[in-house]
Amino acid sequence: MKMKKYEATTEQQAIEMVKNELGMDAIILNIKKTQPKGLFAFFRKAKVEVTAAYEDKPVIKEQKSEKEDKTEKDSFNKKLIEKSSQDIKKIAQQQETINELEKKLSDTEILLKQVMQKLTVSSHTVDGPRKYDNAMLQFFYEKLISQGVSAKITEILLQDVENIEDLDNLDINLIVKVVYNRIISILGEPKVLKVHKTEKNYAKNVVFIGPTGVGKTTTIAKLSSQFIFNDKLNVGFITADTYRIAAVEQLKTYADILDSEVGVVYNCDDIIEKINEFKVINDVIFIDTAGRSHKNLENLNELKSFLDVIPDAEVYLVLSITTKYDDLLSIIEAYSKISDFKIIFTKLDETSCLGSVLNICYETGKEISYATNGQNVPDDIDIIRPEKIARDLLGSR
Numbered sequence: 001m002k003m004k005k006y007e008a009t010t011e012q013q014a015i016e017m018v019k020n021e022l023g024m025d026a027i028i029l030n031i032k033k034t035q036p037k038g039l040f041a042f043f044r045k046a047k048v049e050v051t052a053a054y055e056d057k058p059v060i061k062e063q064k065s066e067k068e069d070k071t072e073k074d075s076f077n078k079k080l081i082e083k084s085s086q087d088i089k090k091i092a093q094q095q096e097t098i099n100e101l102e103k104k105l106s107d108t109e110i111l112l113k114q115v116m117q118k119l120t121v122s123s124h125t126v127d128g129p130r131k132y133d134n135a136m137l138q139f140f141y142e143k144l145i146s147q148g149v150s151a152k153i154t155e156i157l158l159q160d161v162e163n164i165e166d167l168d169n170l171d172i173n174l175i176v177k178v179v180y181n182r183i184i185s186i187l188g189e190p191k192v193l194k195v196h197k198t199e200k201n202y203a204k205n206v207v208f209i210g211p212t213g214v215g216k217t218t219t220i221a222k223l224s225s226q227f228i229f230n231d232k233l234n235v236g237f238i239t240a241d242t243y244r245i246a247a248v249e250q251l252k253t254y255a256d257i258l259d260s261e262v263g264v265v266y267n268c269d270d271i272i273e274k275i276n277e278f279k280v281i282n283d284v285i286f287i288d289t290a291g292r293s294h295k296n297l298e299n300l301n302e303l304k305s306f307l308d309v310i311p312d313a314e315v316y317l318v319l320s321i322t323t324k325y326d327d328l329l330s331i332i333e334a335y336s337k338i339s340d341f342k343i344i345f346t347k348l349d350e351t352s353c354l355g356s357v358l359n360i361c362y363e364t365g366k367e368i369s370y371a372t373n374g375q376n377v378p379d380d381i382d383i384i385r386p387e388k389i390a391r392d393l394l395g396s397r
C-alpha cells in the first residue's frame with residue numbers, strides 16, 4: 001500500500017481527485033481541514049486535505065466511445081459519491097467510538113480516585129494517624145495525640161464536633177467546649193478517701209498496692225498527713241513490705257514525724273492481729289505493701305491472699321504516669337484479678353503528657369482518685385481535677 005495526499009477547496013473535490021487518480025479501491029484514511037496561517041491569512045480560503053491509501057499498481061484506462069465514456073463517468077461519479085459518503089460516515093463513527101472510550105476512561109479515573117480516597121481514610125484509622133479535611137479538627141487531633149491520648153479516643157473526642165453542621169464555619173471556642181465536656185465526662189467524678197472520727201473498735205483499712213518504686217509509701221505519708229493535721233484523726237500504719245531493705249525504716253521515719261505507730265507484718269495472721277490491735281485507738285489504718293511486678297503471678301497471688309483477710313479494705317492501685325501506656329494497661333489488668341481498686345497517679349510533675357489518664361479511664365472504666373506531683377511530703381498531692389486535666393490536654397494551661 002502507498003499513501004498520497006490531495007488538497008482541494010472542498011471535501012467533495014478532494015475525494016473526487018482521489019478516486020479519479022487512484023481508482024474506486026482507494027481508501028480514505030483521513031480528512032483534515034487546514035486553516036490558512038500567517039500574514040494575509042484572512043484573505044485566503046480554508047483547504048481540505050485528504051489522505052488516501054492505494055494498491056501500488058497503475059490504473060489502466062481503456063479507450064472508450066464518448067457515450068460509453070459519459071455513462072461510465074456518470075456511474076463512476078455516483079459510486080464515488082456513495083463511497084465517499086460511506087467513508088465520511090465511517091470516520092464519524094470512529095470518532096464517536098474514540099469519544100466514548102475517552103469518556104469511559106475519565107469516568108474510570110474518577111472512580112479510581114474515589115476508591116483510593118476511601119482506602120486512604122480507612123487505612124489511616126486502622127494503621128496510622130487520621131487526616132481531617134477541616135484544619136481546626138486536624139489541629140486538635142494532633143494536639144491531643146501529642147498529649148498521649150490514643151488515636152481511638154482522640155477520634156471519639158472529635159466525633160461530636162464532626163457531627164456539627166456547617167463544619168467549615170466552626171468557632172474554635174465551640175470545638176474546645178465540646179471536646180472539654182467529653183473529656184470531663186470520660187474522666188468522671190474522682191473518688192476521695194472519706195475518713196471520719198470513729199467509734200472505738202472500728203478503723204477504716206486503706207491499702208496501697210502497685211508496682212515497685214511508683215510512690216506507694218510516699219503517697220501514704222502525704223495522705224495520712226492531711227488526716228492527722230487537717231482532720232485531727234488518729235492514724236495507724238502497717239507495713240507488709242519486709243522484702244526491701246529500709247522499706248520499714250522509710251515508713252517508720254514518716255510515722256515518727258507524724259507521731260503515729262507502725263506495725264510490721266510478715267503473714268496473714270500477723271495482719272489480722274495488727275488490725276485488731278490498731279483499730280482500738282485509730283480512725284484509719286494505712287497499710288503499705290511491697291512493690292510487685294504485675295508479671296510475677298506468684299507474688300500477686302501472695303498479695304491477694306493478704307488482701308483477702310483485711311476487713312472492708314479500701315484498695316488504691318498506685319501508678320506512675322511516666323509508665324508506658326501499654327504497660328499501664330497490663331498492670332491494671334493483672335491487678336484487677338486480685339482486687340477491686342481506685343487509681344492514684346503519681347509523678348505528674350515528671351511529664352507533660354496526661355493522655356494516659358484519659359485513656360485508662362475510657363478503656364478500663366476504673367475510678368480515679370488522687371494525683372501526686374512531686375516528692376514533697378505532705379504537699380505534693382491533690383484530688384484529681386478533671387477540669388485541669390482537660391485544660392492541659394487541650395493545651396490551655
Ligand SMILES: Nc1nc2c(ncn2[C@@H]2O[C@H](COP(=O)(O)OP(=O)(O)OP(=O)(O)O)[C@@H](O)[C@H]2O)c(=O)[nH]1
Nearest residue numbers: 212213214215216217218291346347372373374375
Ligand atoms: N517526682 C516525683 N517523685 C515521686 C512522687 N511520688 C514519689 N516519688 C518518689 O519516688 C520514689 C519512690 O517512692 P516510694 O514511695 O518509695 O515508692 P514505693 O512505691 O513505695 O516503692 P517500693 O516500696 O520500693 O515499691 C521516691 O524517691 C519518691 O520521692 C511524685 O509525685 N513525683
Ligand SMILES: [Mg+2]
Nearest residue numbers: 216217241247
Ligand atoms: Mg514503699
